[in-house]
Amino acid sequence: MSFVESEERQALRKAVFDFGSRYGAEYFTAKARAGEKTTELWAEAGKLGYLGVAVPEEFGGGGGGIGDLAAVCEELAAAGSPLLMMVVSPAICATIIARFGTSEQKQRWLPGFADGTTKMAFAITEPDAGSNSHKLATSIRREGDEWVLGGRKTYISGVDEADAVLVVARHVDSKGQRLLPSLMIVPTDAPGFEFQPIEMDIVSPEKQFTLFFDEVRLPSDALVGAPDAGIGQLFAGLNPERIMAASFSTGLARNALARATEYVKTRKVWDTPIGAHQGLSHPLAQCAIQIELARLMTQKAAALYDAGDDRGAGEAANMAKYSAAEAATATVDQAIQSHGGNGLATEYGLGALLGASRLGRIAPVSREMILNYVSQHTLGLPKSY
Template sequence: MSEFSETEERQTLRREVAKLAAKFGREWFTDKARSGEKTTELWLEIGKFGYLGINIPEEYGGGGGGIGDIAAVCEELAAQGCPLLLMVVSPAICGTIINRYGTDEQKRRWLPGICDGTGTMAFAITEPDAGTNTHNITTTARRDGDEWVLNGRKVWISGVDEAENVLVVARAEDARTGKVKPVLFVVPTDAAGFEYQSIPMEIVSPELQFQVFIDDVRLPADAIVGDEDGGLVQLFAGLNPERIMAASFSTGLARFAIEKASAYAKERTVFQGPIGSHQAIAHPLAQCHIETELARLMTQKAAALYDAGDDLASGEAANMAKYAAAEAACHAADTAVQTHGGNGITQEYGMAGLLVATRAGRIAPVSREMILNFVAMHSLGLPKSY
């Protein structure tokens, strides 16, 4: 087998997830979104077959695989028209951080629910005034006897209404130095003082975005995940998987768009033959396919490096993969709409909604501009620009 080919086990995983997701499909997904319903049925089905926690150790109900496996699941769901944003958040970010830094008791408490879908966990880091500058977050955690008290605001928090808990990034004062440091807390969504409000979005998705209000939320000492003094190392253990998953989310959407557009181009006849026989239609679709396959290759590289424990190299590759995948997806969605002509902006064909869905990949979880800053500075050695 070529080293550029995925293992037979991974390829089988892709086929099985695609088969499962195809039973639901894009029409089912958008119907759920437009009617205000959730995709719980699909979520629990993924969990039942062991795909949801495939990156989590078997002793906690997972599949014992790596980030490359859960990224493959995420991509195949999106490629069948069912992109699930909580795949990025619950098993990949929260599951990875808890598995790497949680105590044995915390792993037993939270990982099985993440694996089977009954204990979905959201992730809260972004704040209204901090944006992508994580160093400027102002959500605070202070000790009060044996407890912690959290106060702050978060924004763009996905799926809080579907989660039992939220992994919240707060800042606590270091008793030795007086400086603040990032600390991770698991907060129940039904905790007193924890409230959230949905943000109206143009994107067609059953998974909603929220503002979160944290007012004097009291937590026990064991709500902390990892070492209180662990700092950014623990946080970034979840952010590199987040970028890899975001890349897979985008490449899945790109594949979906290209497949639909290609099928339409084979059938739609306007002049002498199918419109796909004209290079004005064929070449843009071919270009999108090339860009998507290149992005998939970089995503697989990033996942392989991460699973091998190379955090430094995987960070660079994860950022590049996320950038390349978002660009490929935006181009694919735009090309798919253009291929469909007027039909591209109808609800019947479902292409126009992809424009917003793929565009989000250029912004979240980190903007394309910040990725370019990262590559310029860390890969090319250029002076820091921000």
């Protein structure tokens, strides 16, 4: 057992951080506030192979694991250039297709994931069901050689910049009974598929959407895996999503902590750096500890997943996502407090991190649902819902 990442992983982290720093927070925030996309950043990251580190080598990827992709996600966020679509496209969608897709689906999609030329959104959340896969109303049924998709999804990221959406729907059999969840690849230009933006106060180039599927007809090869594969196949993508969300949060927290640390070193009151006072140094030290603990759990979750231990990875991924979101929320708050009035000045960029850090406690799974999971699966307590 080693608590130190390999030299290759450390080298990857340094290279990605240096790359992300060339763009940095000013570039990212300016794009977000202007309603523009970070197209140049994504494209260069793809060309350099960073987006495809976990895609199998035979399809042009790096052949690494989710731990490598999570390291890329964290370092970009730490450099001030967080990419939310990394949590979705190369993590959830590419992982599911690599594990369960047909050879034709792998050839069609994985090379694009590897070089960043393809983006795919992921849609599970519904207005009346949240992320409860047992209550999903979006359905597919078979008609001849086609699938017919109907329903709605909400709070789906990045649909306007995606080539397709991997949609979770419940298969309806010939008797009208809803079976276990299925996964369908839906092109964003498919007839009958519409999406509308949701106005958000979060400063982010990635937008959120409500999706409408009105008798969308799809070819037979739109199905990924078995038609009623259920929770097992679904969580092959959701555990990486939690690991990536944790890395997104820890990277964001590191960025906020670095800004706060630099500020309290140089800001002087009565000829003394304010960082010399325990009222500021201790809270920032606590944030540093929280971040490192969350990073360790995230690395454990990634190691378990890459080792094929889906059950162990599920528990660790949930814990990692919870702890990382709490660390990010606390760190951004303390960074703002450490700056005093400057903490909410546009010049210092911390106010823009508020929404993103807080979102980690809600999505892709809420902190309350994680506590439910740990209560039931770790502690063996009765199910509460």
